[in-house]
Amino acid sequence: MKNLKRLLIVLSVGLGVAGYFLYVELTTTSITIYHTNDVHGHIETSAVLSNFLKSQKKPFVLLDAGDIFQGTPEGDLTNGEVVVKVMNELGYDAMTLGNHEFDKGQKQLKKLIEMANFSVLGANVVDKRTKRIVPWLEPYYIKEIDGIKIGVLGLLTSAMPYLTMPEVRKGLEFQRETDVAKKYIPELKQKVDIVVALTHIGLSKDSEDDVFLAKNTDGIDIIIGGHTHNFLEKPLNVKNTMLVQAGCYGKCVGKITLKIRNKKIIGKKYELISINKKKFGEDEELKKIIENLTKDISAKMESVVGSSAQKLSHSATDKNGEIPLGNWQADLFRKITNSDIAFQNAGGIRADLPEGKITLRHIYELAPFGNTIFTMKLTGAQLKEILEKSVSGKFGMLQVSGLKFKYDRNKKENERVVKITVGNKPLNPKRYYKVATNSFVAKGGDDFNIFKQGKEIVDTGIIDRDAQLLFVKKYSPLKAQLESRMKNITAEK
Numbered sequence: 190m191k192n193l194k195r196l197l198i199v200l201s202v203g204l205g206v207a208g209y210f211l212y213v214e215l216t217t218t219s220i221t222i223y224h225t226n227d228v229h230g231h232i233e234t235s236a237v238l239s240n241f242l243k244s245q246k247k248p249f250v251l252l253d254a255g256d257i258f259q260g261t262p263e264g265d266l267t268n269g270e271v272v273v274k275v276m277n278e279l280g281y282d283a284m285t286l287g288n289h290e291f292d293k294g295q296k297q298l299k300k301l302i303e304m305a306n307f308s309v310l311g312a313n314v315v316d317k318r319t320k321r322i323v324p325w326l327e328p329y330y331i332k333e334i335d336g337i338k339i340g341v342l343g344l345l346t347s348a349m350p351y352l353t354m355p356e357v358r359k360g361l362e363f364q365r366e367t368d369v370a371k372k373y374i375p376e377l378k379q380k381v382d383i384v385v386a387l388t389h390i391g392l393s394k395d396s397e398d399d400v401f402l403a404k405n406t407d408g409i410d411i412i413i414g415g416h417t418h419n420f421l422e423k424p425l426n427v428k429n430t431m432l433v434q435a436g437c438y439g440k441c442v443g444k445i446t447l448k449i450r451n452k453k454i455i456g457k458k459y460e461l462i463s464i465n466k467k468k469f470g471e472d473e474e475l476k477k478i479i480e481n482l483t484k485d486i487s488a489k490m491e492s493v494v495g496s497s498a499q500k501l502s503h504s505a506t507d508k509n510g511e512i513p514l515g516n517w518q519a520d521l522f523r524k525i526t527n528s529d530i531a532f533q534n535a536g537g538i539r540a541d542l543p544e545g546k547i548t549l550r551h552i553y554e555l556a557p558f559g560n561t562i563f564t565m566k567l568t569g570a571q572l573k574e575i576l577e578k579s580v581s582g583k584f585g586m587l588q589v590s591g592l593k594f595k596y597d598r599n600k601k602e603n604e605r606v607v608k609i610t611v612g613n614k615p616l617n618p619k620r621y622y623k624v625a626t627n628s629f630v631a632k633g634g635d636d637f638n639i640f641k642q643g644k645e646i647v648d649t650g651i652i653d654r655d656a657q658l659l660f661v662k663k664y665s666p667l668k669a670q671l672e673s674r675m676k677n678i679t680a681e682k
Contacts, residue, residue, distance in 0.1 A: 217455070218335045221246070222385070222445040226254035226415030227287070227437035230264020230557075232275045232479055234439035234464045239279055239472035241442070241464065248334050251280055252341060254415030254434070255287025255389035260539060262490045262553045263483045268293045271482045273304045278475055283308040283330040285343035287389040287415060291357040292558065299325050310343020310387060313369040317362045328373055331381055337449050340381030342373055342409075344388045346416060348396065351584070351636045354629065366390055366397065367405045374408040382452040383410050391417030392425075392434065395583055399434075403427035410454060411445060424459045431457050440464060490550035494658060495665035501542040503555070505535075505586070509677045514538055514555075515588025517669035518653075521660045523590040526564050526649060528625040529611065530572065530592050534635050535585030537627055537653075547661055556654040563631035565643030569609075569618040574639050576606045584635035589674050592616070598679045607678070627653050 223242065242251070258264030258272040269290070276284070284307060290298055302309045302325055312328035315321055322328055330341045346352070349363040370386065377384050386409045392398050399414045404427055412432045420436035421443075435443035441461050448456035480487075501514040515533050523531035540554040567575075572592070579587040580596045594609040609616035621644070628648065631640050661667065 218337055218449040220334055220337055220339065220383070220447040220449060221249040222252065222339070222411070222413070222447070223249055224252045224254065224387075224413045224433070224435055224443045224445070225439065225441075226389075226413075226435055227256045227418050228253070228258075228272070228439045229256055229260030229289070229437060230258045230272055231261055231438040231440075232263060232272060232483075234466075235275050235279060235479060236471040236473070236476040237464045237466045237469050238439065238442060239475045241462070241469040242279065243472065244469070250332055250334070250339055250341075251282050252385075252387055252413055253281055253284040254387055254413055255285050255345070256289045256415060257284065257287070259289035259292050260438075260554060260557050262486050262550060265553065265557050265559075266486055267482075268297050269301050270304065271479075273301050274482065275475070275479060277304075277306040278478060281307040282332055283310055283341050283343070283387065285310045285387040285389050285415075286314065286326070286345045288346060288349055288352040291349075291353050294357050295359070295361075302326070308341075310341065311345050312343055312373055313347065313364040313366055314345055315362050315364055317360050320362070323361065329377060337383065337452060338381040339383045339385060340377040341385045341387050342370065342377060344369060344386060344390060344402075346390045351634060354634070355632055366402055370402060370406045370409070374406065378408055382449070383447065383454065384408055385410065386412045388412060389415045391415065392419050392432075393417060399432050400425065400427055403430040403432060411457075413443070413445075420461065422461045424457075431459065433459055433461075435461060490548060490553065492549050493546050494549050494552065495547045495661035495667070497542050497544055497547055497665070497667040499668075500544045501667065501669055503538040503541050507671060509673070509675050510535075510580075510586035511671050511673070511675050512538060512588055513669040513671055514542060516590065516672060516674065517660075517667060518556075518657065519588045519590035521656055522562055522625040522627070522653070525651060525656050525660075526562060526625040527623075528564055528591070529622040531590040531625040532575070532630060533588040533627065534630050534637075535588065536635065537629065538588070542667065547665070547667075549658070552654060552658050552661065556657055558627075558629065558653075560627040560629050560653045562625055562649045562651045562653055562656060563628055563640075563646065564623060564625050564649060565631070565640065565646040566621040567624045567640075567643045569611075569616040569620050569622065571639055571642065572616060572622065572624070573606060573609060573618065574603075575637060576609065577603050578637060578639070580605050586675065587630075587637075593674050593676075595676045595678050598677070 258269035308330040311326040344366045347363045414434040418437040419434040425432040435441045444460045446458040518533040519531045592611045
């Protein structure tokens with residue numbers, strides 16, 4: 190009898206536990222969000238992404254955090270239109286604007302938005318006069334899945350005045366991200382169960398980034414970011430907010446899985462998935478669509494225009510901040526304009542050049558913006574000021590030609606550059622030097638407003654990409670190298 194009672198107790202407890210887990214399972218909803226960012230025109234992986242998404246359980250949310258087209262001939266030469274068509278085929282729900290969405294001007298941006306079958310967000314992009322969000326953007330997007338409402342707030346970096354040409358942002362203001370988030374989150378909370386901030390702000394210790402946004406706002410469940418090309422294999426967690434970012438160039442897609450009970454998040458899971466053709470295959474239908482849209486461009490871009498003796502990286506290869514490819518670009522700016530000194534911003538060096546054959550595609554990917562080369566007269570004192578800003582590290586080091594300098598980051602701001610020579614002679618602070626740079630920098634890009642104070646400012650009309658193509662054809666094989674043009678003596682102490 191005692192054994193029977195024990196058995197009944199065990200059975201009843203077991204049934205109770207099983208019943209509880211069954212109840213939890215029946216009352217828990219799973220929501221999946223997929224996201225990309227900074228694709229920069231790399232639609233060559235889109236057919237793989239499509240096949241992957243088709244294999245996943247539906248419905249889900251598909252989002253992009255901006256910078257969709259700039260960076261490849263397919264994106265640039267179609268003014269972004271091919272990329273939007275591909276995104277339509279993939280079934281994106283929403284995207285937030287990136288800074289490069291403005292590269293072709295507001296008229297073309299509005300055309301892309303009209304073409305999109307998805308919402309285009311930018312809550313902090315406002316009319317300078319009215320201080321209200323521009324009518325061609327939405328502040329947020331809402332989607333309902335299984336009775337759960339997901340609200341997606343779109344935010345673009347407020348650093349746009351430093352990242353874009355003045356003419357493409359005429360009449361616009363890019364308000365502080367946290368201020369705008371605090372304005373819209375209470376409104377969203379009245380309408381949705383989950384709040385996602387879809388941002389093109391990035392991760393940076395030197396600015397108000399996504400981490401700052403999470404720390405200084407309440408109510409954001411997830412921040413899906415872009416702009417800084419971070420491949421976050423594990424999410425960052427700040428307060429109750431999960432931060433994710435999926436790298437760049439269509440190489441990865443992020444997958445967020447949320448467990449919801451009683452319209453509250455009870456679990457979060459994140460995975461960064463490599464878009465692997467061997468693993469997922471390709472969507473043949475989308476592949477054919479892309480081929481038809483880009484066949485003329487693709488054939489032209491594969492033509493060989495020159496060669497390089499070694500691989501040339503677009504990022505700094507030493508502690509000093511010097512980039513061989515940047516040296517080569519600055520040199521050709523100086524030579525083609527017969528200037529004393531030339532500068533190239535690090536952000537303008539967009540891709541590597543390979544060892545061996547260089548194709549027209551490589552040149553377009555290296556210099557996709559179509560900037561022109563400017564010249565001006567600047568004093569030695571102004572050049573010193575430019576170099577001081579450069580070594581501050583906020584936007585990356587300017588690459589130089591025609592001068593060499595040493596700097597010490599342990600010194601006070603504006604006193605870090607300790608030695609400058611031009612043609613083996615000390616820089617003369619009172620002398621005027623002829624200087625060349627690209628149009629982005631010449632117009633104050635990356636906060637280098639000192640260039641706008643130059644005398645005899647001339648837009649040569651020479652497109653920097655055309656100049657680079659000319660020099661590749663004329664001087665192959667390329668042999669750019671480190672030449673100690675800038676030396677960080679901080680590290681020597």
